[in-house]
Every structure is written in structure tokens, then in C-alpha cells.
Amino acid sequence: MLEDLIVERERKLRRLREAGIDPYPAKTPKSISIADFLADFNVLAKSAKAVTVKGRIVAYRDQGGVIFFDLRDESSATQVVAKKEVTKNFSLWQEVLDRGDFVAVKGKAFTTKRGVKSIEAKSIDILSKALRPVPTTFYGLKDTEVLLRQRYLDLIANPELKELFYKKSKFWQATRSYLLNEGFLEVETPILEAIPGGAEAEPFITHYNALKRDFYLRISPELNLKRLMVGGFEKVFEIGRIFRNEGIDAEHLQDYTQMEMYWAYQDYEGLMQFLEKMVKKVIKETFGSLNTTYDGQKINWGKKWVRYDYGALFKKETGLELESSLRDLQEKAKDLKISQFTPHLGKGRVIDLIYKKTVRPKLVQPGFLINPPVEIEPLAKRMSSKNNRVERFQVVAGGTELGKGFSELNDPHDQRARFEEQQKLRQAGDKEAQMFDHDYVEAMEYGMPPVAGFAYSERLFAVLADRPVRETIFFPAVRSREED
Numbered sequence: 027m028l029e030d031l032i033v034e035r036e037r038k039l040r041r042l043r044e045a046g047i048d049p050y051p052a053k054t055p056k057s058i059s060i061a062d063f064l065a066d067f068n069v070l071a072k073s074a075k076a077v078t079v080k081g082r083i084v085a086y087r088d089q090g091g092v093i094f095f096d097l098r099d100e101s102s103a104t105q106v107v108a109k110k111e112v113t114k115n116f117s118l119w120q121e122v123l124d125r126g127d128f129v130a131v132k133g134k135a136f137t138t139k140r141g142v143k144s145i146e147a148k149s150i151d152i153l154s155k156a157l158r159p160v161p162t163t164f165y166g167l168k169d170t171e172v173l174l175r176q177r178y179l180d181l182i183a184n185p186e187l188k189e190l191f192y193k194k195s196k197f198w199q200a201t202r203s204y205l206l207n208e209g210f211l212e213v214e215t216p217i218l219e220a221i222p223g224g225a226e227a228e229p230f231i232t233h234y235n236a237l238k239r240d241f242y243l244r245i246s247p248e249l250n251l252k253r254l255m256v257g258g259f260e261k262v263f264e265i266g267r268i269f270r271n272e273g274i275d276a277e278h279l280q281d282y283t284q285m286e287m288y289w290a291y292q293d294y295e296g297l298m299q300f301l302e303k304m305v306k307k308v309i310k311e312t313f314g315s316l317n318t319t320y321d322g323q324k325i326n327w328g329k330k331w332v333r334y335d336y337g338a339l340f341k342k343e344t345g346l347e348l349e350s351s352l353r354d355l356q357e358k359a360k361d362l363k364i365s366q367f368t369p370h371l372g373k374g375r376v377i378d379l380i381y382k383k384t385v386r387p388k389l390v391q392p393g394f395l396i397n398p399p400v401e402i403e404p405l406a407k408r409m410s411s412k413n414n415r416v417e418r419f420q421v422v423a424g425g426t427e428l429g430k431g432f433s434e435l436n437d438p439h440d441q442r443a444r445f446e447e448q449q450k451l452r453q454a455g456d457k458e459a460q461m462f463d464h465d466y467v468e469a470m471e472y473g474m475p476p477v478a479g480f481a482y483s484e485r486l487f488a489v490l491a492d493r494p495v496r497e498t499i500f501f502p503a504v505r506s507r508e509e510d
Contacts, residue, residue, distance in 0.1 A: 028158075028159075031158075031159050032157060035155070035157045038121070038122040038124065038155070039155050041118075041121065041122055042118075042152060045118055047152060049152050049154070049155040050153075050155070051151075051153065054080060054130055054151070054153055055078050055080070055132065055151060056078065057077075057078040057079050057080045057130060058077055058078070059079070059101040059102070060079050060081060060097065060098070060103060060104050061101035061102040062101075063077060063104060063135070064102055064143060067135050067143050070134070070135040071134070071135040071137065074134050075134065076134055077132070077133070077134070077135070077145070078130055078131065079097060079099070079131055079145060080097075080099060080129070080153065081097040081098050081099035082098055082099075082127070082182070083095045083097060083124070083125050083129060084096050084098045084125065084160075084182075086123065086124065086125045088120060091110040092107065093106075093113075093116075093119070093120055095108075095123070095125075097129070097131060098185065100188070104143065104144065104145060105142050105144040106131050106147055107144050107145070107147065108150065109146070112146060112147070113147045113148065113149065113150065114148065114150075115149075115150070122152075122155075123150075124155075124156060124159070125156075125159065125160060126156030126159060126160045127153075127155055128152075128153040128156075129151060129152055129153055130150070130151040131145055131147045131149075131150055132148050132149045132150075132151075133145045133146045133148045133149075134146050134148070160182050160183065171504045171505050174502055174504050175504045177500055177501055190493070190498065191500070193487075193491065194484075194487055194491075194498060196311065197308060197312045197490075198265060198283070198285075200312055201265065201285050201304075201308050202265060204308060205263050205285075205287060205304075208261075209261055210261040210287060210289075211259060211261060211262050212263055212265070213251070213254065213262050213264055215244075215247045215264060215266075216244070216250065217243060217244050217266070218243065219242050219243075219244050220241060221242070221461050221462075221463045221465075222242040222244055222246075222461065223245075223246065223249040223461060223466065224244075224247065224248025224249050225245045225246040225270070225460075227270040227271070228457045228458055229242040229243060229244075229245050229269065229271060230242065230243040230269050230270075230271050243269035244269065245268060245269065245270050246286065246481070247266065247284075248286060248405070248479065249466045251264060251286060251288050252288060252466075252469075252477065253466070254288070255290055255434075255474050255475060255477050260289070260291070260475075261287075261289050262288055263286065263287035264286055264287075265284070265285045266283065267282070267284075268281075268282055268283070268483065272458075274496070277426055277485055277488075277494075277495055278485075278495070279495055279496065279499065279502065282483055282485075282499070283483065283484050284482070284483040285481060285482055286479065286480070286481040287481070288434070288477055288478070288479040289477065289479070290475045290476065290477050291475060291477075292478040293476065294417045294418065294433045294478055297419075297431050298394050298419055298431070301421065301429070301431065301480055302331050305327070305421065305429075305486075306327055309327050312490070318489075319492055320490075320492050321424060323390050323425070325391060325392065325423055326392075327392050327423075329391070329392075332391060332392070332393030333393060333394050333396055334389060334393050334395045334422065335397060336348070336381070336396060336397050336398040336399070336415075337397065337399075337415070339385045340377070340380075340381060340384075340385060343385050344380060346358060346380075348377065348398075348399045348414075348415075352372075352373045352376065355373060355376045355377060355380065356369065358380055359376055359380055362380065362383050362384070364383055368455075370454045370455040370456065371451075371456060372451045372454075372459070373399075373401045374399065374400075374401030374402035374403075375402070375451075375456065375458075377401065377402055378402050386422070386425060386426065386427065387425040388425065389425060390423065390424060390425055391423065392422070392423040393423070394419040394421060394422070395419060395420045395422050396418070397409060397416065397417070398416060398418055399415060399416070400413075400414055400415060400444075403432065404435075404441075404444040404445065404447070404460055405432070405434065405435055405441075406432035406433060406434065407433040407435045408440070416433075417433035418430070418431070418432035419432065421482065421486075423489065426485070426489065427485075428482060428485060428489060429480060429482030429483075429486060430481060431478065432479065433476070433477075434474075434476075434478065434479050436470060436474040436475070436477065438467055438470040438471045441467055441470055442467050445462040446462065448460040448461070449461070484499065
């Protein structure tokens with residue numbers, strides 16, 4: 027029973043203290059990484075020089091006069107051999123050590139009779155006594171909620187999982203480096219906002235005690251970043267946290283990292299050319315290849331990206347024009363049995379739901395989905411040739427959307443009218459419709475230059491890594507233990 031194991035480990039903790047040993051010391055011996063120990067193994071073995079390594083005991087075998095245990099740090103793992111006639115305080119360590127403990131081992135490199143590169147322990151220092159046993163069968167758990175709730179156990183049992191997060195760090199480093207090298211300024215904007223804007227999503231609400239009013243966690247930094255365009259900055263970006271109070275699935279998070287960039291005197295055509303080069307470089311630096319697999323589909327990022335026309339694909343897959351009546355679109359949504367559809371939704375939202383059901387799953391190879399109807403993008407500039415379409419693109423691949431950009435709307439009259447339309451949708455019951463941000467319209471009235479903007483989030487990395495997005499963050503929100 028787990029309780030019995032914990033009681034036994036508590037006894038060993040007391041035994042250490044009775045022996046005058048601090049089981050949780052602040053200072054630890056100077057050491058080398060296990061990877062360096064293994065890399066220099068032959069030299070160390072020949073010189074018989076004593077070295078110290080530190081880490082967690084991940085396997086433990088007591089054979090009487092000899093203890094074998096595997097020690098792992100962040101870099102690698104090695105075998106430790108403690109012998110009764112060699113190791114100081116051997117009997118004490120034989121009594122108190124367990125799998126999961128952190129220790130420092132000082133000794134010399136040697137190869138066992140079975141040819142295993144090991145360190146022969148001259149002395150052992152306890153660095154942290156583990157009071158709960160790490161499950162040996164954690165890898166075999168099938169319940170994703172349990173795995174994600176106790177992610178630290180997942181990482182202990184499956185050290186190869188760390189590689190995923192090294193790549194994720196490299197992904198954001200490559201993104202940041204590319205933009206900085208292209209002359210963009212990295213900035214920070216508030217997470218708490220009086221009016222959330224820049225996307226169609228339901229926000230989280232919090233209360234600001236000092237100001238005695240409710241605030242929202244941002245759903246996008248877009249409007250604040252474009253205020254900087256009004257203020258005279260010309261190339262800015264932000265990599266930061268976004269919060270959207272929406273459903274949990276393989277592609278959506280409620281708390282995630284997003285990169286958003288804005289570029290004055292640029293339009294969506296120039297931005298698409300820029301983004302294709304940037305994303306290819308980020309993928310190459312992160313994964314070492316421009317060929318990836320997602321959900322069983324091979325994706326070649328290295329080819330010239332396709333341009334997909336929103337209206338043409340929509341008509342091909344549905345038989346409807348984007349200009350079709352709201353009633354016809356509603357009937358199509360009902361025929362497709364779209365679960366998110368409700369009668370109060372506006373035309374833009376209905377078009378978007380139908381597109382996601384019929385068109386999006388077929389867009390496997392990388393490309394730009396361009397020129398959607400104005401109803402689904404209240405912040406994008408209208409096309410000069412088609413007033414009912416907007417200069418917007420989405421990066422698509424693997425049957426999903428991986429980023430969005432457009433020529434930003436900078437006509438304050440048009441922006442005001444679109445916010446008013448969004449406000450009507452909110453009043454009709456659409457919680458994801460955008461709020462009217464009067465201050466943003468006022469800022470635009472002072473003059474905003476032509477601007478192109480773009481954003482991508484952790485979803486792009488998840489697709490590249492061929493993982494559900496929840497598995498690519500350390501600690502996603504999960505059900506409570508009681509719900510399980």
C-alpha cells in the first residue's frame with residue numbers, strides 16, 4: 027500500500043536526522059554533468075581521478091555487499107556501484123536510500139565485468155529524500171488527465187519527453203531571433219484589459235481591487251499593439267500569454283503563448299512573402315527538416331506555399347456562394363449537423379463554422395487561405411476590387427489553421443460601423459463577438475498608417491511536433507481529482 031511505503035520512507039528520513047545528516051541541505055558538492063562524465067569516461071578511468079556527479083536515483087538494486095543504482099540528471103544517466111569495502115557509511119546508505127532520492131556521488135570511473143560504464147562510489151551525500159515512490163508504471167497510464175495533472179511524474183518516468191520542450195524553447199527562440207534580425211522591436215502590453223479585443227473569443231473576467239472594477243484577461247494584444255502604430259512605432263512584436271474561455275480539445279488551449287507582430291507601410295501580400303520565409307526558417311532551426319508528419323499526413327513545408335481562395339473553395343465544397351442569404355447558410359449548417367450552430371449567430375460566424383466543417387480538413391499542404399468575407403473579420407481592410415471581401419490570410423496545413431494575418435483596417439468610420447455590428451451580435455447572444463472599443467476608434471481617428479499584422483501560437487508548434495496542443499505545455503488545465 028502507498029501509505030505503508032510513505033511510512034517507511036518517513037522512518038528513513040528520521041534515521042538520517044538521527045545520524046546527524048540533513049536530508050535537505052542547501053549547499054551541494056561541486057560536480058560535473060553525467061553527460062560530461064560519460065564523454066570523458068575513458069580519460070577519467072585511465073587517470074582514476076575522483077569526480078562528483080549529482081542526480082535522481084531512478085533504479086535501485088541491493089545485492090548485499092554491493093548496491094547498484096542508476097543516477098539521472100538533466101543531461102544523461104549512469105550506473106553507480108557502491109561497495110561495502112569502498113563506500114563511506116555504506117550500511118547507512120544501504121538502509122535509507124530509495125528510488126526517487128536525489129544524491130551526490132563522488133568516485134572514480136570504471137567498467138563493470140558486464141561492460142557497463144559506471145562510477146564506483148567513494149562517498150554519497152543525500153541532497154533530497156523522496157517521501158513518495160515514483161510509480162514504475164506511470165508510462166503505462168492511459169488517462170491523459172492523470173498524466174497531465176501530475177506532469178512531473180510523466181517527465182520523471184519518460185525523460186525523452188524533455189526533448190519536446192527543448193524543441194519548443196528553440197521554436198520561440200528562432201521566432202524571436204528572426205524578427206529581431208529583421209528590425210522588429212519586442213514590446214510588452216497589458217494582460218489585464220478594460221475591454222478585450224483583437225479576436226472573437228469569450229474572455230476570462232477578473233476584478234481589479236485598486237480600481238474597483240472588473241477587468242478581462244486579454245484574448246489578443248492586437249489593439250494595444252496597433253495603438254503603438256498610431257504612436258509612431260513601425261515594426262513591433264510581442265510573444266506573450268493569451269487567455270480564451272473556450273472549449274478544450276486537441277487544438278485549443280485557454281491559456282497559451284502567442285506571437286503577434288505589426289508592420290507599418292506593409293500590406294498582406296508583402297507580409298505573406300515575409301511569413302513564408304520566416305516560418306520555413308523557424309521550422310528548419312527547430313526540427314532540422316522541412317518535412318513533418320501530422321495526424322498521419324506528410325507535410326512538405328519546403329515547397330512554394332499554395333494560395334487558396336476562400337470563396338472558390340467554399341463554393342466547391344458547399345455549393346453556396348459567400349453572398350448566399352443567411353437563411354440558406356443556416357440550412358446548410360443544419361444539414362451538416364454542426365454542433366456549435368445556433369440560430370442567433372450572425373452570417374460571418376455561420377460561414378466560418380461551415381468552412382471549418384467542409385473546407386478546412388482538406389487543406390493538408392502548407393498554404394495561405396486568402397480573402398474571406400468581411401463579416402468574419404471586423405479588423406481587416408476591405409479589398410479594393412471586392413468590397414465584400416477583406417485582405418486577410420490564414421496559414422493552413424494539416425487540415426487546420428496555424429496563424430492569421432491581414433492588412434489592418436485603419437479607416438475609423440469603417441471600424442466604428444463594424445464594431446457596431448459586432449455589438450449587435452453580442453446583444454443577440456454571441457459571447458464571442460467583439461466588444462466596441464471606443465478608445466481604439468478614437469486612437470485611429472488621430473491617424474494610423476497602413477499596417478499589416480500577423481500572429482501564430484503554440485498550435486503551430488503542436489502540429490509540427492505531431493502532438494495534441496495540451497501535451498506540448500507543461501501544466502495545462504485539467505479536471506479536478508474529484509471529477510475523475
